[in-house]
Amino acid sequence: MLPILQSGVIRFLSAFLVCSSLAAQLDSGTRQLSHDILKQLIEINTTDSSGDNTAAARAMAKRLLDAGFPAADVTVLVPADRPNKGNVVVRLHGAPGGTLKPILLIGHLDVVEALRADWTTDPFQLVEKDGYFYGRGTQDMKSQDVAMLTTFIRFRKEGYTPPRDLILALTSDEEGGTANGVDWLLRNHRSLIDAEFVLNGDAGGVNTEKGKPIDVEIAATEKLYADFQLTVTNPGGHSSLPVPDNAIYRLADALGRLEHAPFPFELNPVTRAYFEKLSTHETPRNAADMKAMLRTPPDAAAIARLSEDPHYNSLIHTTCVATRLNAGHANNALPQTAQAIVNCRILPGHSPEEVRQDLVRKLADPRVAVRYIDSNTGKTEDVAPGQPGLEPSTPRSDVVRAMERVADVMWPGAPVVVDMETGASDSKYTMAAGMPSFGVGELAVDHDDVRAHGKDERVRVDSFYQCVDFFYRYLKALAPAR
Numbered sequence: 001m002l003p004i005l006q007s008g009v010i011r012f013l014s015a016f017l018v019c020s021s022l023a024a025q026l027d028s029g030t031r032q033l034s035h036d037i038l039k040q041l042i043e044i045n046t047t048d049s050s051g052d053n054t055a056a057a058r059a060m061a062k063r064l065l066d067a068g069f070p071a072a073d074v075t076v077l078v079p080a081d082r083p084n085k086g087n088v089v090v091r092l093h094g095a096p097g098g099t100l101k102p103i104l105l106i107g108h109l110d111v112v113e114a115l116r117a118d119w120t121t122d123p124f125q126l127v128e129k130d131g132y133f134y135g136r137g138t139q140d141m142k143s144q145d146v147a148m149l150t151t152f153i154r155f156r157k158e159g160y161t162p163p164r165d166l167i168l169a170l171t172s173d174e175e176g177g178t179a180n181g182v183d184w185l186l187r188n189h190r191s192l193i194d195a196e197f198v199l200n201g202d203a204g205g206v207n208t209e210k211g212k213p214i215d216v217e218i219a220a221t222e223k224l225y226a227d228f229q230l231t232v233t234n235p236g237g238h239s240s241l242p243v244p245d246n247a248i249y250r251l252a253d254a255l256g257r258l259e260h261a262p263f264p265f266e267l268n269p270v271t272r273a274y275f276e277k278l279s280t281h282e283t284p285r286n287a288a289d290m291k292a293m294l295r296t297p298p299d300a301a302a303i304a305r306l307s308e309d310p311h312y313n314s315l316i317h318t319t320c321v322a323t324r325l326n327a328g329h330a331n332n333a334l335p336q337t338a339q340a341i342v343n344c345r346i347l348p349g350h351s352p353e354e355v356r357q358d359l360v361r362k363l364a365d366p367r368v369a370v371r372y373i374d375s376n377t378g379k380t381e382d383v384a385p386g387q388p389g390l391e392p393s394t395p396r397s398d399v400v401r402a403m404e405r406v407a408d409v410m411w412p413g414a415p416v417v418v419d420m421e422t423g424a425s426d427s428k429y430t431m432a433a434g435m436p437s438f439g440v441g442e443l444a445v446d447h448d449d450v451r452a453h454g455k456d457e458r459v460r461v462d463s464f465y466q467c468v469d470f471f472y473r474y475l476k477a478l479a480p481a482r
């Protein structure tokens, strides 16, 4: 124990010293520029309900043009029928005569809704307080957008010519809405963003505990997103004459059964390798449980203990959870309708229809109708798509090795782990389009301070500047030596 602790302390101290010196290496001009762009971007509301993604895309385009990018290489693209759903694409040209296909970087400009009344600060103002930047999008994902954009601007200013074209697309409607920018660009402007592979700033990340790096993650696969609508209908009646058959009780009972019927434990090549690696760095108890879980047959008690951690739980199970409830029409009437939304995150290899049928079995009441909600159209369907999420493929070694080199300097001692994103991102579109996609949004966030989509979203000030520094170092590290 003791030697491990000691080396942990030394690693921590050296990490601290290296981080401090790294922070100093980000020149003051870049610091100021990235801060200003972050402030500008946070303060442009890009929610689906009242925001304007096109305004954000144009503002970012202006930053690029001001930095000297030729107008021909900066394109704002707006769907004709969706004037608020603009996207911006910029290309930094590689060495002439190069034969390598481009690398595409993607990030979404839109953010989840945020109510001023729920927040301590104004979600659409960048507020610096107690070592944090507060604002909607500071974690998901305007910080990473700014880090990628600032990197392109730095490359341009220093006249850096990468060995191949680098393309950055900042897009609309990842979080919601019906005008997903990546999907739209792939359908309408494929040549503008066609690439050998994709780096997505919206996945991956540096996992920290009280600021201390635990691991540096590359997302090589992700779960599939699916919403289901549960409905119970009933003739209703006067509430002074209750009858045993009540739509609300029926739905509530079915949801109770769902709560206590988790989906089966399952690993895939990416999550298995993830836990194998993590088991060499984790606390002794967790490490022992991970090793027991990886054995054949897996240890059920170990799985149960690990499943108490929401992150581990989500990596080893498809999850379905009730997120909304709506029932009844008057205080003095028996409910004629009771409805719930159940949100599922499906492991690769399984389809939404397979999960819909699992839900029907788990709810165990033929009177509870289970319909799929198409998140693109908002329409409900009796049958869900039968196409399973793509099975993980082997990650590119250049993507992983470059990360290891950069992480060694920026987050020494923290292992690089290739893992599965438990949410879903725009990588589903680029992967489906045949471009291998990797989440490399290395923004350091404490594992117990994940506030993406929540209130008082924030990021450590140091983490933000580190992320700005990271993309610069990483894209250079990815370039093969010439």
Ligand SMILES: [Zn+2]
Pocket: 108, 140, 141, 174, 202
């Ligand atoms: Zn996101």
